[in-house]
Amino acid sequence: MKHRSLFVILILAAVGIITLSAIGLATGEDTPVPEKDDQQDPTGLPNATSSEQLTGVIGVGEAELEANIEQRAFGIQIAAAANDKEKTQIIAEQVDEIENQTKDLKDRKAQLSDALDEGEISPGQYRVEIAKIAAESASVEQAANQSQNAATSANISQEVREDQGISIDHIEELRNNASNLRGGEVAEIAQGIAGPQIGGPGGGPPEEIPGPPDGPGQGGGPEQGHSEPPVEQN
Numbered sequence: 001m002k003h004r005s006l007f008v009i010l011i012l013a014a015v016g017i018i019t020l021s022a023i024g025l026a027t028g029e030d031t032p033v034p035e036k037d038d039q040q041d042p043t044g045l046p047n048a049t050s051s052e053q054l055t056g057v058i059g060v061g062e063a064e065l066e067a068n069i070e071q072r073a074f075g076i077q078i079a080a081a082a083n084d085k086e087k088t089q090i091i092a093e094q095v096d097e098i099e100n101q102t103k104d105l106k107d108r109k110a111q112l113s114d115a116l117d118e119g120e121i122s123p124g125q126y127r128v129e130i131a132k133i134a135a136e137s138a139s140v141e142q143a144a145n146q147s148q149n150a151a152t153s154a155n156i157s158q159e160v161r162e163d164q165g166i167s168i169d170h171i172e173e174l175r176n177n178a179s180n181l182r183g184g185e186v187a188e189i190a191q192g193i194a195g196p197q198i199g200g201p202g203g204g205p206p207e208e209i210p211g212p213p214d215g216p217g218q219g220g221g222p223e224q225g226h227s228e229p230p231v232e233q234n
Contacts, residue, residue, distance in 0.1 A: 092166055
Protein backbone atom coordinates (compact mmCIF):
# COMPACT_ATOMS: atom_id res chain seq x y z
CA MET A 1 0.00 0.00 0.00
CA LYS A 2 2.74 2.49 0.91
CA HIS A 3 4.55 1.90 -2.37
CA ARG A 4 1.36 2.45 -4.33
CA SER A 5 0.71 5.69 -2.47
CA LEU A 6 4.25 6.88 -3.24
CA PHE A 7 3.76 5.98 -6.89
CA VAL A 8 0.59 8.08 -7.03
CA ILE A 9 2.37 11.02 -5.39
CA LEU A 10 5.21 10.85 -7.87
CA ILE A 11 2.82 10.69 -10.82
CA LEU A 12 1.02 13.79 -9.54
CA ALA A 13 4.36 15.53 -9.13
CA ALA A 14 5.34 14.67 -12.68
CA VAL A 15 2.06 16.06 -13.96
CA GLY A 16 2.65 19.22 -11.96
CA ILE A 17 6.13 19.64 -13.44
CA ILE A 18 4.83 19.33 -16.98
CA THR A 19 1.97 21.72 -16.30
CA LEU A 20 4.14 24.37 -14.66
CA SER A 21 6.75 24.14 -17.41
CA ALA A 22 4.11 24.49 -20.06
CA ILE A 23 2.55 27.48 -18.34
CA GLY A 24 5.90 29.19 -17.99
CA LEU A 25 6.75 28.73 -21.64
CA ALA A 26 3.30 29.69 -22.85
CA THR A 27 3.16 32.89 -20.85
CA GLY A 28 6.68 33.87 -21.72
CA GLU A 29 7.58 34.39 -18.07
CA ASP A 30 11.25 34.89 -17.34
CA THR A 31 13.12 31.77 -16.33
CA PRO A 32 15.81 32.33 -13.68
CA VAL A 33 18.75 31.36 -15.90
CA PRO A 34 22.12 32.82 -14.91
CA GLU A 35 23.56 35.17 -17.51
CA LYS A 36 26.62 33.85 -19.31
CA ASP A 37 28.91 35.18 -22.02
CA ASP A 38 30.33 33.19 -24.93
CA GLN A 39 33.75 32.66 -23.36
CA GLN A 40 35.08 29.63 -21.53
CA ASP A 41 34.64 29.47 -17.78
CA PRO A 42 37.15 28.19 -15.16
CA THR A 43 36.35 24.56 -16.07
CA GLY A 44 37.88 25.11 -19.51
CA LEU A 45 34.67 24.17 -21.32
CA PRO A 46 32.68 26.49 -23.60
CA ASN A 47 29.54 27.83 -21.97
CA ALA A 48 26.19 26.25 -22.70
CA THR A 49 23.85 27.90 -25.16
CA SER A 50 20.71 29.60 -23.84
CA SER A 51 18.54 26.64 -24.88
CA GLU A 52 20.92 24.15 -23.28
CA GLN A 53 21.03 26.22 -20.12
CA LEU A 54 17.24 26.37 -19.95
CA THR A 55 17.10 22.60 -20.39
CA GLY A 56 19.54 22.27 -17.50
CA VAL A 57 17.54 24.56 -15.24
CA ILE A 58 14.35 22.57 -15.92
CA GLY A 59 16.16 19.27 -15.35
CA VAL A 60 17.57 20.47 -12.04
CA GLY A 61 14.16 21.70 -10.94
CA GLU A 62 12.55 18.38 -11.77
CA ALA A 63 15.23 16.48 -9.84
CA GLU A 64 14.79 18.71 -6.80
CA LEU A 65 11.00 18.45 -6.81
CA GLU A 66 11.07 14.67 -7.15
CA ALA A 67 13.54 14.44 -4.27
CA ASN A 68 11.34 16.67 -2.11
CA ILE A 69 8.33 14.45 -2.77
CA GLU A 70 10.30 11.29 -1.95
CA GLN A 71 11.67 12.78 1.27
CA ARG A 72 8.23 13.83 2.43
CA ALA A 73 6.86 10.37 1.58
CA PHE A 74 9.63 8.82 3.66
CA GLY A 75 8.76 11.10 6.58
CA ILE A 76 5.10 10.13 6.38
CA GLN A 77 5.99 6.42 6.35
CA ILE A 78 8.25 6.81 9.39
CA ALA A 79 5.57 8.75 11.26
CA ALA A 80 2.95 6.11 10.45
CA ALA A 81 5.12 3.11 11.39
CA ALA A 82 3.58 1.06 14.19
CA ASN A 83 6.83 0.11 15.89
CA ASP A 84 10.61 0.35 15.73
CA LYS A 85 10.91 -2.73 13.54
CA GLU A 86 8.73 -1.14 10.86
CA LYS A 87 10.71 2.09 11.10
CA THR A 88 14.02 0.30 10.64
CA GLN A 89 12.63 -1.62 7.65
CA ILE A 90 11.66 1.68 6.01
CA ILE A 91 15.08 3.17 6.79
CA ALA A 92 16.87 0.08 5.48
CA GLU A 93 14.94 0.31 2.20
CA GLN A 94 15.92 3.94 1.78
CA VAL A 95 19.58 3.23 2.59
CA ASP A 96 19.62 0.52 -0.10
CA GLU A 97 18.11 2.99 -2.56
CA ILE A 98 20.71 5.62 -1.62
CA GLU A 99 23.49 3.13 -2.28
CA ASN A 100 22.05 2.24 -5.69
CA GLN A 101 21.53 5.88 -6.62
CA THR A 102 25.09 6.79 -5.65
CA LYS A 103 26.51 4.01 -7.82
CA ASP A 104 24.28 5.05 -10.71
CA LEU A 105 25.35 8.69 -10.43
CA LYS A 106 29.02 7.73 -10.35
CA ASP A 107 28.57 5.55 -13.45
CA ARG A 108 26.66 8.28 -15.29
CA LYS A 109 29.36 10.83 -14.52
CA ALA A 110 32.06 8.53 -15.89
CA GLN A 111 30.00 7.79 -19.02
CA LEU A 112 29.46 11.50 -19.64
CA SER A 113 33.19 12.19 -19.38
CA ASP A 114 33.90 9.42 -21.90
CA ALA A 115 31.17 10.67 -24.25
CA LEU A 116 32.59 14.22 -24.10
CA ASP A 117 36.12 13.00 -24.80
CA GLU A 118 34.88 10.95 -27.77
CA GLY A 119 32.91 13.88 -29.17
CA GLU A 120 29.61 12.03 -28.78
CA ILE A 121 28.05 14.94 -26.92
CA SER A 122 28.70 18.68 -27.00
CA PRO A 123 30.21 20.58 -24.05
CA GLY A 124 26.80 22.18 -23.54
CA GLN A 125 25.05 18.81 -23.34
CA TYR A 126 27.73 17.64 -20.94
CA ARG A 127 27.09 20.66 -18.73
CA VAL A 128 23.33 20.04 -18.68
CA GLU A 129 23.72 16.41 -17.61
CA ILE A 130 26.41 17.24 -15.04
CA ALA A 131 24.09 19.86 -13.51
CA LYS A 132 21.41 17.17 -13.15
CA ILE A 133 23.93 14.86 -11.49
CA ALA A 134 24.85 17.63 -9.05
CA ALA A 135 21.19 18.16 -8.14
CA GLU A 136 20.54 14.44 -7.76
CA SER A 137 23.72 14.00 -5.70
CA ALA A 138 22.57 16.78 -3.38
CA SER A 139 19.23 15.00 -3.02
CA VAL A 140 20.95 11.71 -2.22
CA GLU A 141 23.07 13.48 0.39
CA GLN A 142 19.93 14.93 1.96
CA ALA A 143 18.27 11.49 1.92
CA ALA A 144 21.30 10.08 3.76
CA ASN A 145 21.03 12.86 6.35
CA GLN A 146 17.34 12.09 6.65
CA SER A 147 17.96 8.36 7.10
CA GLN A 148 20.59 8.93 9.76
CA ASN A 149 18.35 11.42 11.54
CA ALA A 150 15.47 8.93 11.54
CA ALA A 151 17.68 6.09 12.74
CA THR A 152 19.14 8.05 15.65
CA SER A 153 16.32 10.38 16.74
CA ALA A 154 13.34 8.02 16.74
CA ASN A 155 14.42 6.23 19.94
CA ILE A 156 15.37 3.13 17.97
CA SER A 157 17.77 0.89 19.86
CA GLN A 158 21.08 -0.14 18.36
CA GLU A 159 19.99 -3.78 18.59
CA VAL A 160 16.93 -3.16 16.43
CA ARG A 161 19.02 -1.21 13.91
CA GLU A 162 21.56 -4.00 13.70
CA ASP A 163 18.81 -6.57 13.13
CA GLN A 164 17.95 -4.70 9.93
CA GLY A 165 21.59 -4.22 8.95
CA ILE A 166 21.51 -0.46 9.51
CA SER A 167 24.94 1.02 10.19
CA ILE A 168 25.27 4.71 11.00
CA ASP A 169 28.87 4.60 9.78
CA HIS A 170 27.70 3.18 6.45
CA ILE A 171 25.07 5.92 6.07
CA GLU A 172 27.73 8.55 6.76
CA GLU A 173 29.97 6.95 4.13
CA LEU A 174 27.16 7.09 1.56
CA ARG A 175 26.50 10.73 2.39
CA ASN A 176 30.17 11.58 1.93
CA ASN A 177 30.25 9.72 -1.39
CA ALA A 178 27.26 11.72 -2.64
CA SER A 179 28.87 14.95 -1.45
CA ASN A 180 32.11 14.13 -3.27
CA LEU A 181 30.19 13.46 -6.48
CA ARG A 182 28.98 17.06 -6.63
CA GLY A 183 32.19 18.81 -5.66
CA GLY A 184 34.93 20.44 -7.68
CA GLU A 185 34.25 20.83 -11.39
CA VAL A 186 30.75 19.38 -11.00
CA ALA A 187 29.84 22.16 -8.58
CA GLU A 188 31.29 24.84 -10.87
CA ILE A 189 29.37 23.53 -13.88
CA ALA A 190 26.11 23.14 -11.94
CA GLN A 191 26.33 26.63 -10.48
CA GLY A 192 26.96 28.02 -13.95
CA ILE A 193 23.81 26.31 -15.20
CA ALA A 194 21.37 26.74 -12.34
CA GLY A 195 22.87 29.21 -9.87
CA PRO A 196 24.83 29.05 -6.60
CA GLN A 197 22.28 26.91 -4.74
CA ILE A 198 23.23 23.85 -6.80
CA GLY A 199 26.31 21.76 -6.09
CA GLY A 200 27.41 23.78 -3.07
CA PRO A 201 27.75 22.64 0.54
CA GLY A 202 24.93 20.33 1.59
CA GLY A 203 22.42 21.31 4.19
CA GLY A 204 20.26 18.34 5.14
CA PRO A 205 16.57 17.68 5.10
CA PRO A 206 13.98 20.33 5.88
CA GLU A 207 13.01 20.56 9.53
CA GLU A 208 9.69 18.76 8.99
CA ILE A 209 11.50 15.66 7.73
CA PRO A 210 11.46 12.77 8.62
CA GLY A 211 8.13 13.31 10.36
CA PRO A 212 5.45 15.95 10.71
CA PRO A 213 5.88 18.49 13.52
CA ASP A 214 5.63 16.88 16.97
CA GLY A 215 5.08 13.51 15.34
CA PRO A 216 7.06 10.27 15.50
CA GLY A 217 10.47 10.42 13.90
CA GLN A 218 10.52 14.17 13.85
CA GLY A 219 13.94 15.68 13.29
CA GLY A 220 15.03 19.05 14.51
CA GLY A 221 14.21 20.71 17.79
CA PRO A 222 16.43 22.88 19.94
CA GLU A 223 18.37 19.87 21.24
CA GLN A 224 19.54 19.11 17.69
CA GLY A 225 20.94 22.48 16.90
CA HIS A 226 17.83 24.39 15.84
CA SER A 227 17.18 27.58 17.69
CA GLU A 228 13.83 28.70 18.98
CA PRO A 229 12.09 31.32 16.86
CA PRO A 230 12.94 34.85 17.95
CA VAL A 231 10.58 36.63 20.30
CA GLU A 232 9.26 39.89 18.95
CA GLN A 233 10.22 42.91 21.00
CA ASN A 234 7.62 45.53 21.76
